[in-house]
Amino acid sequence: AIDAYYTTLYMLHNERSLDAREIVGHFDKKTGRLDFDFKTAGEKFKLIDENxxxxxxxxxxxxxxxxxxxxxxxxxxxxxxxxxxxxxxxxxxxxxxxxxxxxxxxxxxxxxxxxxxxxxxxxxxxxxxxxxxxxxxxxxxxx
Incomplete structure (x- = not known):
């Protein structure tokens, strides 16, 4: 039941709606010697909204x-x-x-x-x- 719920949930949403701040794309970006763009992802990510x-x-x-x-x-x-x-x-x-x-x-x-x-x-x-x-x-x- 849980698997069906999440499968349906992801099918109903487009990829952008699940990553509104476009953080996932930074997994593919390389900056300098790093395999991940930590700086930009960190600036975009907020665990608790400031509002x-x-x-x-x-x-x-x-x-x-x-x-x-x-x-x-x-x-x-x-x-x-x-x-x-x-x-x-x-x-x-x-x-x-x-x-x-x-x-x-x-x-x-x-x-x-x-x-x-x-x-x-x-x-x-x-x-x-x-x-x-x-x-x-x-x-x-x-x-």
Whole structure:
């Protein structure tokens, strides 16, 4: 079943749609003594799109304390390090959906946290941040 799914998936897409940044072609290009164009492929490849926003999740006392400190910090680098375990990156459209519902709290300039009053509705201890889904997503159905 899995094999059939992926076979059909690849048949439905053209080669370019599966390699939108045209990275695969760099496997064939030789630059100097190298058999692979690492520089260009590396510049094109991004594991996580830059169109994301970091949101801090205040799921315990320490997170809430650090978020409060961040609101008043002149030099926030040490606080941001302490907040790393509480940070999640979400896509801009997910951020916009949460922000339009009043779920996101702005903390200082360019820093955001899930509003404490929405923790029960938008945070699950096992699965993390609950982001509203987009309707009409891509799907493939088989009979």
């Amino acid at each position: 994301s926003v970091t949101v801090f999740i205040p799921y315990d006392v320490e997170a809430r304390r650090q978020i409060e400190a961040l609101q008043h910090a002149i030099y926030p680098i040490a606080i941001l390090r302490r907040l790393q375990p509480y940070a999640v990156n979400i896509y801009e459209h997910e951020f916009d959906a949460l922000q339009s519902r009043g779920v996101i709290q702005a903390i200082a300039e360019n820093y955001y946290a899930l509003d404490q009053s929405w923790m029960e509705d938008y945070y699950h201890p096992r699965t993390g941040l609950v982001v509203p889904s987009r309707s009409g997503g891509d799907a493939i159905f088989f009979d």
